[in-house]
Amino acid sequence: MKVIKIDKNSWTKGIDKSREAYKLFGPVKDKTIVIFKELEQGMFPEMEYTDSVLSAKSVIFPQTEKILGGSLDESIEDHHILKRPDTNYSPRAVLGIRPYDAKAIQLVKLNFDTEDYRDPYWCDAYEATTFIGLAINEPSAFDFSTLTDTGPFGEEGLDILLVDCKEEYLAKVLTDKGETFLKASGFEESANTKPSLKTIKALQSKAEKAITSKIDSSKIKDKTILELYEAPFWDDLAFSCINCGTCTYVCPTCWCFDIQDETRGKTCSRFRNWDTCMDPLFTMHGSGHNPRGEKTQRVRQRFMHKLKYFLDKYDKGIMCVGCGRCVKHCPVNIDIREVCNTMNSYEKQE
Numbered sequence: 001m002k003v004i005k006i007d008k009n010s011w012t013k014g015i016d017k018s019r020e021a022y023k024l025f026g027p028v029k030d031k032t033i034v035i036f037k038e039l040e041q042g043m044f045p046e047m048e049y050t051d052s053v054l055s056a057k058s059v060i061f062p063q064t065e066k067i068l069g070g071s072l073d074e075s076i077e078d079h080h081i082l083k084r085p086d087t088n089y090s091p092r093a094v095l096g097i098r099p100y101d102a103k104a105i106q107l108v109k110l111n112f113d114t115e116d117y118r119d120p121y122w123c124d125a126y127e128a129t130t131f132i133g134l135a136i137n138e139p140s141a142f143d144f145s146t147l148t149d150t151g152p153f154g155e156e157g158l159d160i161l162l163v164d165c166k167e168e169y170l171a172k173v174l175t176d177k178g179e180t181f182l183k184a185s186g187f188e189e190s191a192n193t194k195p196s197l198k199t200i201k202a203l204q205s206k207a208e209k210a211i212t213s214k215i216d217s218s219k220i221k222d223k224t225i226l227e228l229y230e231a232p233f234w235d236d237l238a239f240s241c242i243n244c245g246t247c248t249y250v251c252p253t254c255w256c257f258d259i260q261d262e263t264r265g266k267t268c269s270r271f272r273n274w275d276t277c278m279d280p281l282f283t284m285h286g287s288g289h290n291p292r293g294e295k296t297q298r299v300r301q302r303f304m305h306k307l308k309y310f311l312d313k314y315d316k317g318i319m320c321v322g323c324g325r326c327v328k329h330c331p332v333n334i335d336i337r338e339v340c341n342t343m344n345s346y347e348k349q350e
């Protein structure tokens, strides 16, 4: 394991150097919140943040993305033929992504990059990206990532893990992509590996101990889908939901989308937009029939997908990385930790 030492005084210089080879994205303050966006010239990632409202999901899976375009102008030879736009997939790097958000991208990958189908937009963006993580020294009260196979110092899905050690960052180099980024940034001073890893381990252990939430999904796999689907608790759990969709938009593992076609003058475009299973229109059929027309059905779908269907289908744990965003931002305090524990402990009465 190679560890690089980055003096914080040389941080901005290195980031600027990396711009010669990479388009950069990172967390930035937007009034009172932190979101991920492209770091234009002169912008640097916010490295002191606790948690961001939106994750870096949009770097690979934009909120709105033009996926096809064409012309209705019949004087053009290929009129009425929709083609993929010429999107720039040159190397990009996401700085300061939290470990649970990097793991979330690995879970989303299971859907977009399969043996049967590779989503070209998602896969091209993913392959162009280097993920530079920032370990969480002080987890928020909403963080339960240690209970979802991730943790504040998790490495899955990262090319580099940066650890803030006050005067300097220690950078664990996890992949060749990570090594290439560090070279391009001029960050090449090797740290003394053994003591550095000891320092990182001590910070990791402190951060992990600070997470006190309790969530248990260990028994969900043994229950049948029907048993949980027909359980009597869904009406109570869904009662206060106002279908705002916040939980799904802030979630780094939610991948639902809608396709919209637009025509302006003689230009036609097909867009892919984030959508939410919490909205009744999401499943509305052209016939007017809606298989999930009731709120309880939609709330049940969200939790069954995250905590049961995904678990059964992929055998990679639940579709949640414990970031706590949906808990923090739900206006009526619906809490996935409580729902998970309720599902886990449910025993059908014969």
Ligand code: SF4
Pocket: 247, 250, 251, 252, 253, 254, 306, 319, 320, 321, 322, 323, 324, 325, 326, 327, 336
């Ligand atoms: S379900 Fe909630 S806690 Fe889990 S990853 Fe999504 S937003 Fe985070």
Ligand code: SF4
Pocket: 240, 241, 242, 243, 244, 245, 246, 247, 248, 278, 329, 330, 331, 332, 333, 334
């Ligand atoms: S954030 Fe809360 S109220 Fe809004 S859709 Fe999700 S569960 Fe319902």
